[in-house]
Amino acid sequence: MANLTNNALLASIRQRAEQSLAFASLVVIFIFFTFANEAFATWSNITGILLSTAVIGLLAIGTTFVIITGGIDLSIGTGVTLTSVMVGWALKNVGMPIWMGILVGIVTGALMGFFSGLAITRLQLPPFIATLAMMLIAKGLALVISNVAPIYLESIEGYNSIALGNIIPNFPNAVLIFFVSAFIASIILNRTIIGRYTFAIGSNEEATKLSGINVDRWKILVYVIGGIYIGLAGIVLSSRLSSAQPALGQGYELEAIAAVIIGGTSLLGGKGSITGTVIGALIMAVLINGLRIMQIQQEWQTVVTGLVIIVAVYADSVRRRNAGEL
Amino acid sequence: MTAQLLTIEGVSKSFPGVQALKDVQLNLNSGEVLALVGENGAGKSTLMKVLSGIYKRDEGIIKLNNQEINIEGPLQAQKLGIAIIHQEMNLMPHLTVAQNILIGREPRKWFGIACDDKELNRRAKILLDELSLSLEPTQVVGNLTVAKQQMVEIAKALSYDSKIIIMDEPTSALTQSETEVLFKIINNLRKSGKGIIYISHRMEELTKISDRITVFRDGKYIDTLVTKDTQISKIISLMIGREVAQDLRPETVRKFSDKEVALEVKGLSTKNLLKDISFQLHKGEILGFAGLMGAGRTELALAIVGKDQITEGQIIVDGKNVKINNPSDAVSNGIGYLSEDRKRFGVLLNQDVKFNIVLSNLRKITSKFGFVNNNQSRVSSTTAVKNLSIRTPSIDQMVKNLSGGNQQKVVIGKWLTRETDVLIFDEPTRGIDVGAKDEIYKLLQELANQGKSIIMISSELPEILRMSDRILVMCEGRVTGILSNKEADQNLIMQYATKYR
Numbered sequence: 001m002a003n004l005t006n007n008a009l010l011a012s013i014r015q016r017a018e019q020s021l022a023f024a025s026l027v028v029i030f031i032f033f034t035f036a037n038e039a040f041a042t043w044s045n046i047t048g049i050l051l052s053t054a055v056i057g058l059l060a061i062g063t064t065f066v067i068i069t070g071g072i073d074l075s076i077g078t079g080v081t082l083t084s085v086m087v088g089w090a091l092k093n094v095g096m097p098i099w100m101g102i103l104v105g106i107v108t109g110a111l112m113g114f115f116s117g118l119a120i121t122r123l124q125l126p127p128f129i130a131t132l133a134m135m136l137i138a139k140g141l142a143l144v145i146s147n148v149a150p151i152y153l154e155s156i157e158g159y160n161s162i163a164l165g166n167i168i169p170n171f172p173n174a175v176l177i178f179f180v181s182a183f184i185a186s187i188i189l190n191r192t193i194i195g196r197y198t199f200a201i202g203s204n205e206e207a208t209k210l211s212g213i214n215v216d217r218w219k220i221l222v223y224v225i226g227g228i229y230i231g232l233a234g235i236v237l238s239s240r241l242s243s244a245q246p247a248l249g250q251g252y253e254l255e256a257i258a259a260v261i262i263g264g265t266s267l268l269g270g271k272g273s274i275t276g277t278v279i280g281a282l283i284m285a286v287l288i289n290g291l292r293i294m295q296i297q298q299e300w301q302t303v304v305t306g307l308v309i310i311v312a313v314y315a316d317s318v319r320r321r322n323a324g325e326l
Numbered sequence: 327m328t329a330q331l332l333t334i335e336g337v338s339k340s341f342p343g344v345q346a347l348k349d350v351q352l353n354l355n356s357g358e359v360l361a362l363v364g365e366n367g368a369g370k371s372t373l374m375k376v377l378s379g380i381y382k383r384d385e386g387i388i389k390l391n392n393q394e395i396n397i398e399g400p401l402q403a404q405k406l407g408i409a410i411i412h413q414e415m416n417l418m419p420h421l422t423v424a425q426n427i428l429i430g431r432e433p434r435k436w437f438g439i440a441c442d443d444k445e446l447n448r449r450a451k452i453l454l455d456e457l458s459l460s461l462e463p464t465q466v467v468g469n470l471t472v473a474k475q476q477m478v479e480i481a482k483a484l485s486y487d488s489k490i491i492i493m494d495e496p497t498s499a500l501t502q503s504e505t506e507v508l509f510k511i512i513n514n515l516r517k518s519g520k521g522i523i524y525i526s527h528r529m530e531e532l533t534k535i536s537d538r539i540t541v542f543r544d545g546k547y548i549d550t551l552v553t554k555d556t557q558i559s560k561i562i563s564l565m566i567g568r569e570v571a572q573d574l575r576p577e578t579v580r581k582f583s584d585k586e587v588a589l590e591v592k593g594l595s596t597k598n599l600l601k602d603i604s605f606q607l608h609k610g611e612i613l614g615f616a617g618l619m620g621a622g623r624t625e626l627a628l629a630i631v632g633k634d635q636i637t638e639g640q641i642i643v644d645g646k647n648v649k650i651n652n653p654s655d656a657v658s659n660g661i662g663y664l665s666e667d668r669k670r671f672g673v674l675l676n677q678d679v680k681f682n683i684v685l686s687n688l689r690k691i692t693s694k695f696g697f698v699n700n701n702q703s704r705v706s707s708t709t710a711v712k713n714l715s716i717r718t719p720s721i722d723q724m725v726k727n728l729s730g731g732n733q734q735k736v737v738i739g740k741w742l743t744r745e746t747d748v749l750i751f752d753e754p755t756r757g758i759d760v761g762a763k764d765e766i767y768k769l770l771q772e773l774a775n776q777g778k779s780i781i782m783i784s785s786e787l788p789e790i791l792r793m794s795d796r797i798l799v800m801c802e803g804r805v806t807g808i809l810s811n812k813e814a815d816q817n818l819i820m821q822y823a824t825k826y827r
Binding site: 191192193194196199200202203204206207208209210211212213270271 | 400401404416417418419420421425429430432434436438439440441443482
């Protein structure tokens with residue numbers, strides 16, 4: 001009995017340590033750049049980092065759900081393009097009020113997730129293929145709807161304050177949206193039924209099915225959640241730029257997935273956290289910003305991001321091998 | 327008299343090419359443990375899958391409490407009160423004990439969208455306490471020992487208020503003391519009037535835990551015996567059957583004690599299964615590995631060729647101590663492993679015969695500029711086709727178009743081009759029809775006569791007896807006996823394989 005509680009205690013300590021490991025790396029990187037360059041740790045630079053994290057961060061949060069089920073969503077990058085173009089179209093061409101435009105963006109994202117989920121469950125396509133197709137569909141639709149030209153939204157009064165306004169003084173709304181969305185996602189993942197089944201499906205889909213759970217339905221819902229976050233990201237991006245760019249967004253999916261992985265979510269499914277994903281997204285943003293401030297060429301920043309992924313995932317796999325996990 | 331809980335009459339099930347169950351019957355009373363035994367392939371698992379709704383029966387009647395039922399799927403089986411604890415774990419390793427036990431039935435809050443984890447843990451705790459299991463609801467299942475995971479499975483099965491609990495080899499991963507705990511739980515279940523079907527290979531367990539024993543053989547019902555009036559040897563002979571009594575044996579009895587030792591294994595152990603295994607393989611000898619499923623025969627082969635890590639022990643090839651860290655090391659030491667799963671690990675189905683044969687030996691026929699010498703590859707594969715009499719229209723034929731026996735020969739041909747001295751055949755005749763089996767047997771004999779040393783893993787006892795010069799019998803990761811062909815018979819091997827002695 002004593003042994004038992006001991007093991008439980010050790011396991012919980014280990015879990016805490018794991019989570020704080022990513023956080024510790026973030027702090028170390030932060031401190032490093034603070035000493036390396038005095039322009040780094042200024043408030044305006046920090047809010048700049050957070051602002052630049054918001055879009056990728058929102059995508060990463062949604063995709064965390066998908067990855068925990070053992071799936072993947074490649075359509076989130078061009079999904080951002082499509083949702084922002086849809087918002088732009090609704091506001092500019094149709095002349096909808098802003099709140100309705102926002103709704104259009106979120107519904108567009110949700111529908112993308114719905115159809116991906118449908119293809120994965122009903123047609124039994126591998127998530128990689130289904131969402132690869134969705135990625136191309138979204139990309140094409142964005143070009144068609146925008147007529148291959150940016151939709152400028154400066155004339156829409158107040159739209160740009162969705163991302164750049166300050167409900168909290170000196171704190172861009174985009175960052176607020178990012179943090180609040182993360183908080184909500186964390187509650188969904190850890191406290192609700194859908195969160196529980198997200199983990200169950202990723203941990204052992206067959207067993208979940210045998211336990212009498214309608215796995216298909218929950219999986220579709222997970223992709224819809226991912227889609228809603230695509231919509232949010234599209235709104236934040238178009239608001240920040242005051243325009244919907246029909247070619248901006250491709251490649252975001254890889255950055256978002258990288259953030260999820262750095263944050264300790266397993267691509268094999270069953271394991272992951274929103275906190276981890278937020279930290280993962282911040283690590284990438286801080287690194288890029290820090291390197292830029294140190295005037296390292298942009299091309300090299302990308303190389304460093306690649307190396308960070310290798311280090312992060314390798315460290316994770318070593319830890320897991322030592323812990324004797326699968 | 328106890329009530330009849332489950333009755334199965336005349337149930338059959340066939341798959342393309344195989345009749346897995348032929349007109350079987352079974353009777354389970356409430357408050358009893360019924361053991362179901364039979365050799366590999368006797369149809370036990372198929373019947374269990376029919377009962378859990380994974381397979382649909384072709385014909386026959388299943389009655390629950392004297393009422394005929396149809397089992398459409400796992401969910402319905404649960405609702406009917408039939409719970410199966412599968413051999414392979416059916417848990418979500420990343421979730422906690424409580425989350426696993428009550429999955430799908432979580433208490434809710436916040437208008438039904440959130441899990442009430444406090445209540446969840448409380449309910450799970452009650453269940454665990456009822457079974458007097460020393461588990462905490464909040465422990466993560468993946469961190470538990472296999473035995474404890476098994477207990478979680480049992481708790482989960484019982485949480486559906488099941489009347490019938492089917493356990494498929496529940497002790498195969500348990501230690502002695504863990505088994506004792508499981509038996510205590512089973513005894514409590516029996517007292518509370520549940521019916522338990524207990525599938526196991528371990529004879530001594532059956533005498534301890536079961537009330538009656540039902541024997542299946544080759545998909546057929548053989549007999550049901552009351553445990554306390556029955557000798558284990560009687561059960562074993564029922565499992566084997568009489569009709570295979572006249573065995574074929576090797577034509578010539580060869581002696582090896584004076585011959586060179588080609589491969590020696592000393593005190594080999596692995597992390598999971600194998601314990602202190604030692605044996606010698608002589609030059610030109612065929613050594614059969616016998617044992618029941620899960621005894622560790624394939625695992626032993628994989629450990630020898632470096633696929634699985636060895637924690638202790640030595641491997642000695644031609645008198646030299648060697649370190650084998652991966653299959654490539656094994657090949658350079660002259661040891662080849664021919665997998666039982668030919669289609670996955672043996673051949674490339676979508677490539678032609680010559681490609682397959684030269685594949686593992688490409689370096690030899692590659693020029694110094696890195697080009698494969700196609701001429702050379704035609705020559706060596708033509709030779710192999712001729713020597714092994716592989717029946718193929720040409721060496722350009724796709725391997726998937728060949729019969730199972732000829733595919734197996736392609737695999738053998740592949741290994742022969744590598745000049746391996748020790749060949750480990752894992753179930754070499756699985757999925758091969760009778761005529762082609764004979765050819766494979768002849769080929770193995772020939773290879774042995776040429777001086778190759780052969781280990782043959784087989785689950786078919788007649789095959790083992792026919793081919794092997796000596797027979798190594800395993801049970802639960804240990805060698806329980808090494809018999810010469812002369813002293814061995816099916817009965818004796820089964821006794822060693824079930825640790826009954």
